[in-house]
Amino acid sequence: xxxxxxxxxxxxxxxxxxxxxxxxxxxxxxxxxxxxxxxxxxxxxxxxxxxxxxxxxxxxxxxxxxxxxxxxxxxxxxxxxxxxxxxxxxxxxxxxxxxxxxxxxxx
Amino acid sequence: xxxxxxxxxxxxxxxxxxxxxxxxxxxxxxxxxxxxxxxxxxxxxxxxxxxxxxxxxxxxxxxxxxxxxxxxxxxxxxxxxxxxxxxxxxxxxxxxxxxxxxxxxxxxxxxxxxxxxxxxxxxx
Numbered sequence: 001x002x003x004x005x006x007x008x009x010x011x012x013x014x015x016x017x018x019x020x021x022x023x024x025x026x027x028x029x030x031x032x033x034x035x036x037x038x039x040x041x042x043x044x045x046x047x048x049x050x051x052x053x054x055x056x057x058x059x060x061x062x063x064x065x066x067x068x069x070x071x072x073x074x075x076x077x078x079x080x081x082x083x084x085x086x087x088x089x090x091x092x093x094x095x096x097x098x099x100x101x102x103x104x105x106x107x
Numbered sequence: 108x109x110x111x112x113x114x115x116x117x118x119x120x121x122x123x124x125x126x127x128x129x130x131x132x133x134x135x136x137x138x139x140x141x142x143x144x145x146x147x148x149x150x151x152x153x154x155x156x157x158x159x160x161x162x163x164x165x166x167x168x169x170x171x172x173x174x175x176x177x178x179x180x181x182x183x184x185x186x187x188x189x190x191x192x193x194x195x196x197x198x199x200x201x202x203x204x205x206x207x208x209x210x211x212x213x214x215x216x217x218x219x220x221x222x223x224x225x226x227x228x229x230x231x
Contacts, residue, residue, distance in 0.1 A: 001169075034217040036152075043202055043221035044144075044152065055219075087152055091215045095168035096142070098152040 002026055002090050006099035012107040019075040021102045023088035028068045032092035035064055035073045038101075039084045047086075048073065078104070109134040111141075111203050111222035118228045124191040127225045129203030136184040137161035140206040140213040143177060143188045145199040146224075157206075158186060159213050166214060193229045200224040 003026040013019050023033065031051040036044035046055045048064035051071055061076045075082055083106055088099040114128040129141060142157035156167035160179035167175060176189045190197060202225075204218035 032215065036218075038152075043204075043224055044218070045221075046207070046217050046219055049207065049217040055217075089152075089154075089217070091217060094166055096154040096157075096215075098144075098154065101151045 001095055002029060002093065002097055004088050004090055004097055004099035006086075006088060006102050008102060009100060010103045010105070012105050013078050014107045015078055015080060017078045017107075019078050019082075019104060021073045021086055021088075023066075023071045023073070023099050025069045025071075025090055029090040029092035031067050032090060033064075033066070033071050034089045034091060035062075036087045036089065037082075037084045038087065044087065075104075080106075109205060109220045111205060111220055113201075113203060113222040113225045116226040116228070118230065119193050121194055121229055121231055123193055124189060125193060125227050126187055126189040127201050127203075127227065129186045129188075129222050131184045131186070131205065135209065137181050138209040138213065140216070141179065141186040142204045142206070142214075142218060143175070144202045144204055144218070146202070147196065147199040150199075155188065155201075157214055159211070160186070162211070190227070193227075195229050198227065198229045200226050 005024045033051045035048040038044040052064045086102045137160045140159045143155040155171045158165040158177045165177040179186045203222040205220040206213045206216045207219040208216040
């Protein structure tokens with residue numbers, strides 16, 4: 001199975017901060033990587049797929065990059081509604097796996 | 108607009124089974140993969156398996172191979188997950204999620220539309 005390791009698992013930031021979350025895969029997944037945002041007691045929401053393609057309707061302050069085994073999700077200027085948990089997911093091979101998650105909290 | 112509506116919360120005793128439904132509306136049903144993801148309290152997301160209704164064969168994570176059965180009913184646009192031999196650590200919110208793209212590679216496309224989640228509580 002492909003393991004995805006996210007870092008950090010928790011971060012505290014202020015509105016307006018630039019935030020970067022890393023996702024490392026235990027083996028190469030090409031660009032078959034997606035990012036999701038989840039708010040408490042809500043279903044996850046697709047933000048980015050194919051490593052860097054912004055899903056329709058997602059604000060442009062979100063961006064993704066990477067290929068192979070290392071990927072990043074960047075929020076260029078954190079907004080109040082961005083405080084949530086973020087998960088990466090690989091879609092290269094079965095079983096589809098998620099990273100352990102990163103919780104972004106208000107400093 | 109595509110909507111996935113799941114069945115309501117369930118409480119079960121250890122050793123029993125539970126079947127959760129996910130009814131799709133809007134858009135095409137049969138050619139998009141529907142996946143099941145669970146989330147234990149305070150924990151992350153865990154993919155259990157998925158199915159493309161038109162092909163009928165489900166794929167499962169190894170961990171769930173002998174525990175979970177995913178089926179689809181094209182006549183009602185509904186996908187089901189049945190979890191057997193329930194234990195307390197099966198207590199979780201179970202989500203269904205539809206893939207972004209259709210076709211034979213649908214299973215390897217991101218999860219675009221999600222159900223509202225179904226809480227399954229296993230307690231004696």
